[in-house]
Amino acid sequence: MAAMRLSNFYLPTLKETPGEAQIASHRFMLRSGMIRQQAAGIYAWLPLGMRVLTKIENIVREEQNRAGAVELLMPTIQPGSLWEESGRFDAYGPEMLRIKDRHGRDMLYGPTNEEMITEIVRASTKSYKQLPKMLYHIQWKFRDELRPRFGVMRGREFLMKDTYSFDASPEDARKSYLKMFAAYLRTFKRMGLETVPVKADPGPIGGDLTHEFVVLAENGESDVFLDKDLLGRTVPDASTDFSGDLEPVFKEWTSLYAGTDEVHDEAAWAEVPEDRKLSLRGIEVGHIFYFGTKYSEPMRARVQTADGKEVDMEMGSYGIGVSRLLGALIEAHHDDDGPKWPVSVAPFHVGLINLKPGDEAADQLCEKLEAAFEKAGVEVLYDDTSDRAGEKFARMDLCGLPHVVTVGPRGIKAGEVEWKNRGSGEKSGLPIEGAAEKIIAEVQNKLATLSA
RNA sequence: CGGGGCGUAGCGCAGCCUGGUAGCGCAUCUGUUUUGGGAACAGAGGGUCGCAGGUUCGAAUCCUGCCGCCCCGACCA
Structure with a gap:
């Protein structure tokens, strides 16, 4: 129903700012009755916030579908045994919320889903002919952050879209990566957000296929360095063929310098003309990552290739912080009186x-x-x-x-x-x-x- | 996890140092007057003073322990 009467709605607005809210997005979300805190970093979504959250979720969903990803839903609670397989049950720190069921079995509230999706896919994928596949879900996650802050920007419980790609070769995995790259550009643009893909830290796996999508904003948590000419570049339009060649899109957005402080390269930076150097803060709203066989190898997720060999599946994961986007959107669009919602995500x-x-x-x-x-x-x-x-x-x-x-x-x-x-x-x-x-x-x- | 701070009405706060039975503003309810950018007046309701012990004739106030929340840092989407 498109019409709602305020007398029938639930809109508990606050005239005064609760003491804990330090930044604009947190302040306005509390004041406009979008959320209500239940514990540190854990929020109830009130009707106004719920409406925005749902809209963001749906835009993310539509663009994932457009790019060829297929939706499923994995549980919030996972068995610890799954994580023993990848070795992460012990490796993951105290951010993982561990719980025991009535039988004393190790369970956990999922901080991420690589293990589970790998288990699901390996169970019934035996041939290269069944690939490529991109599967995603939009689900609540929990990370027991040492210090939750800034409202939904860094909560402990958060809604996240995660896509996982499975390919039979690194070359195909790159194609999957590019699909997500292009889909992300579209997703954020549809929300009225200007984002820039910046090179991210690939960690021990290496390679150059990992990017963070950041919204440039004062209150960002990460430092980014970028060539000003990247701003305002063309976003692939709705007629984009995701099964076609997306290299030109990738090139358009990655041929100029852009990196987080973790991967900052002073030599390359020095070559950027002075008047195009931008060094500022950003809010990470998406992260895409090709990680090869990191999980498929220890978990034995393999397919047979055309020449009869068994190979570990090549995987990537692609996240969007759905609940965090509410905060990022407000940081990007507000004045002293409140948020200024872009029409596509407005409640x-x-x-x-x-x-x-x-x-x-x-x-x-x-x-x-x-x-x-x-x-x-x-x-x-x-x-x-x-x-x-x-x-x-x-x-x-x-x-x-x-x-x-x-x-x-x-x-x-x-x-x-x-x-x-x-x-x-x-x-x-x-x-x-x-x-x-x-x-x-x-x-x-x-x-x-x-x-x- | 290191450092700091705070828990008193739905929200924002005072009272605590120097113990004497809880207060202010906003919000809520009633009435009157108002009515184009968070009204005015009058009245009213609402509190295990975070929890548990202790000291004391008496504890929001002093002591001990615990819990919760916030800020800076380190960490993280």
Whole structure:
């Protein structure tokens, strides 16, 4: 249902900022009633936050499907025995939440799923003919961080999309990697986020096939160095053929210098022209990684090749921090009054304020607008409460809906409603006739542009 | 895990040093007046003062232990 009345919604906003919230995203998520903390780094998702989370999740899902990945769902609780196989049950530190079931068996709340997906795939994949495969799931994970902070940006429980690729050769694995690379560019763009893929630390495995996708923001946790000319590059459009050659896309985005501080190369950096050097903070929202046979080898996940040999499957994993993205989005888009949600992830597209519920003309007009939005599939939050005007405006700003339509007796007398664009702050009077149509067109155009 | 800080009403805080039976602002409820950017006045409700021991005639306040939360650092998506 596209229309929701505030009187029926659950929107516990806070006028004052809770003491623990240090950065904008955390502050606004608490204040606008999106989340409520239940323990350190563990949050309940209230209706407003839930709506954004679901939208982000769906964009991620659509782009994964487009790239050819197939969705499944693995459990949050895993048997420890699985992790004995890879050797990580002992190797993983105290971030892994270990629990025992009633029989005293070792269990754990999954911090990641490489072992499990490898077990699933090896069980029934015996031939190179069954590859390539890309499988993903969107699931809650838990890492018992020493120090959770910044709200959902670094919680202990978090929602994550994880894709795992399985190929019969390193050459094919590279193709899988490129599919995810291109899919990530699209995914973040659709959310109205500008991200840059930067070289990441490949760890002991080596190679150059690992990138972090970072949102450039003041409150980022990682230092990145990049060539300014990378900003604003072309993102592959909706007609992109993911089964075709994606090397040009990869090249477009990786031929200029971009790296995290961990892999920073002073020599290469020195060659970047001074006026193009950008050194700033970023929020990591995605990480893609080709790791070869790290898990398939110890777990004996193998296929037979055309010439009859048995080989370990070549694997990669590709994560997107779904819940973290809420924080990153707010860090990237907000002002003093609240978040400014891009229309594709906004909890509602339009906020409709009735300044005088009970006034027949105002009520009728609001209901008419509400119905028009609903019919067009434009999501509207209708503030039908009898709260004071100032409170309604402030609350709507705090919610950050892209468009706010204000209806009041004064405007009606003049034959107008007020239309505010939350992003730009622009306000204008709209003739009542055709007002809904104009805003609907605006929303639909913007949505189309973002998903193009 | 090293260092620091904080737990008092839904939220933000005072009271603690110097023990005497809990307070302010916001929010909530009632009434009146208001009504286009988080109203005014009057009244009301709401608290095991994080938990457990101890000292004392008496503990939010002093002592001990535990728990929780936050900040800086190291670590991490």
